[in-house]
Amino acid sequence: MPLYIGLMSGTSLDGIDAALVRCGEGRPEWLGATGVAFPAALREDLLALCLARETTFAELARLETAFCERQAEAVNRLLTETCTSPSDIAAVGSHGQTIEHAPEGVPPHTYQLDNPSLLAELTGCTVVGDFRRRDMAAGGQAAPLAPAFHAALFTAPEHTRLILNLGGIANLTRLPPSGDSASVLGFDTGPANMLMDAWCQRHLGHAYDADGAWAAGGYVDAVLLSRLLDDPYFQRPPPKSTGREHFHLDWLATHLTGNEAPQDVQATLAELTATSIAMAIAQGSEHSDTYCDALIPCGGGAHNTDLLARLRRHVPDIPLTPCERFGWSADWLEAGAFAWLAHQRLAGRPGNLPEVTGARGPRVLGGLYAP
Ligand SMILES: Nc1ncnc2c1ncn2[C@@H]1O[C@H](COP(=O)(O)OP(=O)(O)OP(=O)(O)O)[C@@H](O)[C@H]1O
Ligand SMILES: CC(=O)N[C@H]1[C@@H]2OC[C@@H](O2)[C@@H](O)[C@@H]1O[C@H](C)C(=O)O
Incomplete structure (x- = not known):
């Protein structure tokens, strides 16, 4: 069964979680995980961006690049720790860093800071990113997405x-x-x-x-x-x-x-x-x-x-x-969800549950970035 890496950096802004998961027809299987904490200055800058919601394109690009480098560090560390090579990885599922989530906004929007193109370059892996916006385009909340994974697992x-x-x-x-x-x-x-x-x-x-x-x-x-x-x-x-x-x-x-x-x-x-x-x-x-x-x-x-x-x-x-x-650690479940969501994307299967998010129907989530 193919291997996937899920990357999650949540609303606590404490850093990046990376989980190695085997996904196939059966239950997803957790194989290993690692975490990379944000340097204090990056955390402060990300928090300021979330709260002030004001920036310049250059500053946005600086933060996005710094964030992406930490993600690549997490992927590469996990590969080393688990004796796995990029060619063993079917895809990395990258959540990105939520900066603003406004499903009731006009227009509704959800923004995750991420650069899957750069991550593909830095890791040599196929990357799936931008998981949330398709659900929102279909009228959904774009969150939570983990319930479909919870259903597959539990x-x-x-x-x-x-x-x-x-x-x-x-x-x-x-x-x-x-x-x-x-x-x-x-x-x-x-x-x-x-x-x-x-x-x-x-x-x-x-x-x-x-x-x-x-x-x-x-x-x-x-x-x-x-x-x-x-x-x-x-x-x-x-x-x-x-x-x-x-x-x-x-x-x-x-x-x-x-x-x-x-x-x-x-x-x-x-x-x-x-x-x-x-x-x-x-x-x-x-x-x-x-x-x-x-x-x-x-x-x-x-x-x-x-x-x-x-x-x-x-x-x-x-x-x-x-x-x-x-068989799963409480600390890595959310990262595992984005490994599984990447698997759903590659398999051409929906990642959302419309009954949960309110989307008009099941949708294949995420964009694909080849290495
Ligand atoms: N030993 C501990 N005692 C109390 N709280 C803890 C402990 N360890 C972690 N936490 C809490 O867990 C938080 C981090 O949790 P987690 O990494 O699951 O959040 P997240 O993924 O960033 O958020 P979200 O799931 O909303 O996206 C910390 O900010 C802290 O509040
Ligand atoms: C917009 C966004 O990033 N939402 C997160 C956040 O963190 C917890 C909760 O709010 C959940 O809705 C979601 O993450 C998980 C992984 C989800 O989509 O299921």
Whole structure:
């Protein structure tokens, strides 16, 4: 079965994840992975671009090139670590760095910084890029795309499973036991770590709250929590997707009185993530009479013990089941999704689930860049 590399650099802006995956007719198989952190200056520049959304073409090209060089570093390191050569790789699936995601914009748009042509030159591999825009052109949200991959990986007869990605943003996939892709549910539930990371950076100077220890020592401010949960995004029915454009520190500031202790705000943000996920799980169960037997957390937030404890309290009936039990690491699942999506592209098969994204129909996603 052919080998693929998936590259994902998510909304947390922490760096590039690369996963080596064997894809064929059966379940995708995880073979190895590596990560390349962004140098601090690149991270700052990317974050500034996401927040200010103003730049020059020359600056855009500089960032795109620097980003692409880090991607090539990740691919080449993964090839070395796994004793694999570029000729063994059917394709590299490159997500790119989301700079702006505005499915409700006029016109709707989603922009991922990427240069698949340069990546093909730097790695000697075929590259598939630009995965999201075809779904959006067909009227979809262009996100989340991972649910189709989750379905290929985790669907099992007689099991209803939930996959929960805890990145900057949280997205939930609900897989029915039937394997009927039309019944898969998937959407972004709201912030996972994005607000907690930004608040932690502002008050402690740390990129994130390791294990959620700071949040665990604070008190949830019930009034603030209820104000945050009043945001219409949480009540909106799917299809829906979101990002940094909506959930940022200025959004949080509009709900603060200024008298809150920073640590209590952190605890409240952790509770916001857990509560909004629990609401999304309940929403997903409304039209189903099957019992969910596994909630599988993935993404960096799967390491946040405080967040997982809050989730357990909100959803006591569904066992939290480690991704590793299925032969995959929670840290590399999203990168694996883009390896699988590249495989779908080469096979001429759709990558989106229209029931998830709201697109007019299934579409083959991504453009192909030969080496
Ligand atoms: N030990 C840990 N304790 C607490 N949080 C952690 C830990 N390790 C990672 N994280 C969180 O995980 C985040 C990174 O997660 P991940 O790489 O899955 O996000 P992403 O892929 O960038 O985002 P998205 O899935 O929204 O695109 C960090 O920013 C941090 O908040
Ligand atoms: C526009 C964009 O980059 N969205 C990401 C982000 O990160 C998590 C969530 O928001 C999800 O919708 C998506 O990524 C995953 C890989 C997806 O498309 O399934």
